Amino acid sequence: MTVSHHAHPLPEGVLPKAELHLHIEGTLEPELAFALAERNGIDLPYATPEELRSAYAFSDLQSFLNLYYQLTDVLRTEQDFTDLAEAYLVRAAAQGVRHAEIFFDPQAHTGRGVDLGTVVLGLSRALETSRERHGLSTGLILSFLRDLPAEDALKTLADAAPYLHLISAVGLDSAEVGHPPAKFAEVYAAAKEAGLRLVAHAGEEGPPAYIAEALDLLGVERIDHGIRCMEDPELVARLVAEQVPLTVCPFSNVRLRCVDRLEDHPLPAMLEAGLLVTVNSDDPSYFGGYVEDNYRGLRQALGLTDDQLRRLARNSFLASFVDDARRAELLAELDANQ
Template sequence: MTIPKAELHLHIEGTLEPELAFALAERNGVTLPYASADELRRAYAFDDLQSFLDLYYALMAVLRTERDFADLADAYLARAAAQGVRHAEIFFDPQAHTARGVPIGTVVEGLARALDGSRERHGVSTRLIMCFLRDESAASAMETFEAARPHLHRIAAVGLDSAEVGHPPVTFREVYDAAAAAGLRRVAHAGEEGPPAYVWEALDVLGVDRIDHGIRSMEDPELVARLARDQVPLTVCPLSNVRLRCVAALDEHPLPAMLDAGLLVTVNSDDPAYFGGYAGDNFDALRDALALDEDTVRRLARNSFRAAFLDGEEHLRARYLAEVDAYVF
C-alpha cells in the first residue's frame, strides 16, 4: 500500500536482502555458509526472537566499510519510498559492528552518506537512532555512547533492542540519563516478548518518548489507560510479531483492540528482509487479515507522522499529514 506513511521502527541491519548479502560478501572476501541467495532466504524461518537474532548477527559479517553501510541504507530507502514511506527513523546497532572491529564512525558516516541525500534521491526525510544491545552490559552501552559523542550531530535518538526477556530497561538508566542530558530523544523495545512491567520501566525509568512494539501492554488495563491518556506512540510491527511467534496469526493481532482502546498505534516493518515485508506490505497484510476500512488505514498513517521526531520541521509534518488526507485509495 502506497498511502504516505512514516516508518518509525526499522533496523537497518534487518534490511539486508540475501542478494545484497552475497554481493557485499564477494566485495569484502567473506564466505557465507550458504550456496546461494535462495538458500539463504530459505534460512529466514524462525522459532522465536533468539533464532532470528542468531542469523541476524552472523550476516553482519559482510558489513565492513562506509560504502557497505551506505549501500545498505540506500537500498532500504529505495524500497521504502516505493511503498509510500515519506519519513524514516532508522535504528542501527553499533555494538554489533564494533565487536567485529568496525569503528563506530565507519557505521555512522556510512549510513549518513545515504541519509544525507535521501530527500533528493528518494523523497524520504530521515532520522538516525542509535540502539544499545540489551543483552550486553550497561557498561558496554555507556562505552558505546561515549564513543558516539563525536557523531551525535548525526543521531536524533537512542533506543534499546535485541533479546528482551531477562534484560529489563531499568538496567540502562544511566546511559539513558546521559542521552537525555545530550538532548537526544529516547525510545525502547518493550512489551514484545517481555512483560508489561518492562513498558512501565521504559516510561518511568528511561523516560522514553515512544515504545517499540508494546503489544503485551494490552495485558495490563492500568498501563493501557496510561498509554491512551498520554498518547505514547507504539511502533507495532505486525509481520514481525507473527514470524517471531509473539502473535499466533495476523488475524489474531491485537492491533484493532489497541486502536479501540485509544492507543497511538503505528505500523512498521522491523526487519523486513527477514520477516516478509516492508512498510507497505505490513499495511496490506493488516488490511487483508483484519478487514481494515479506509478510515482506519488513514488513521494509522496519520499516527505515524504524529509520532515522528520531526522537531523543528513542523512544516514537514503538516505536509505529510496533508498528503495522507489527500490520498485516494
C-alpha cells in the same frame, strides 16, 4: 520552493506514511548479503541467496538474532553501510514512506572490529541526500543491545560523541526477556543530557511491566512494539491518556511467534482502545515484507478499513520526531491523498 512530494509521486493506492521501527541491519536482502560477502572476501555458509532466504524461518526472537548477527559480518566498510541504507531507501520510497527513523546497532559492528564512525558515516552518506532523491526525510537512532552490559552502552554513547550531530535518538533492542529497562537508566539519562530523543523496545516478548519501566525509569517518549500492554488494562489507560506512541510490527510479531497468526494480532483492539498505534516493518528482509506490505496484510487478514489504515498513517506522522513544519507538510500530503 517546490514541495518534495510533487517530484516524488506515490505509487497507485499507497498511502504516504512514516516508518519509525526499522533496523537497517534487518533490511539486508540475501542478494546484497552475497554481493557484500564477495566484495569483502567473506564465505557465507549458504550456497545461494535462495538457500539463505530459506534459512529465514524462525522459532523465536533468539533464533532470528543468531542469523541476524551472523549476517552483519558482511558489513565492513563505509560503502557497505551506504549501499545497505540506499537499498532500503529505494524500497521504502516505493512503499509510500515519506519519513523514516532508522535504528542501527553500533555494538553489533564495533564488537567485531568495525569502527563506529565507519557505520555512522556510511549510513549518513545515503541518508543525507534521501530527501532530494527519494522525497524521504530521515532520522538515525543509535540502539543499544540490551543483552550486553550497561557499561558497554555507556562506552558506545561516549564513542558516538563526534557523530551526535548525525543521530537523533537512542533506542534499546535485542533479546528482551531478562534484560529490563532499568539496567539502562544511567545511559538514557546521559543521552537525554546530550540532547537526544529517547525510545526503547518493550513489551514484545517481555512483560507489560517493562513498558512502564521504560516510561518511568528511562523517560522514553515512544515504545517500540508494546503489544503486551493489552494484558494490563491500567497500563493501556495510561498509554491512551498520555498518547504514548507504540511502533507495532505485525509481520515481525507473527514470524517471531509473539502472535500465532496475523488474524490473531491485537492491533484492531489497540486502535479500538484509543492507543496511538503505528505500523512498521522491523526487519523486513527477514520478516516477509516492508511497511506497505504490513498495511496490506492487515487489510487482508484483519479486514482493516481504509479509514483505519489512514489513521495508522496519520499516527505515524504524529509519532515521528520531525519538526512542526515537516509534520504539517506530511499531514497535508496525507489529507490530499483521498
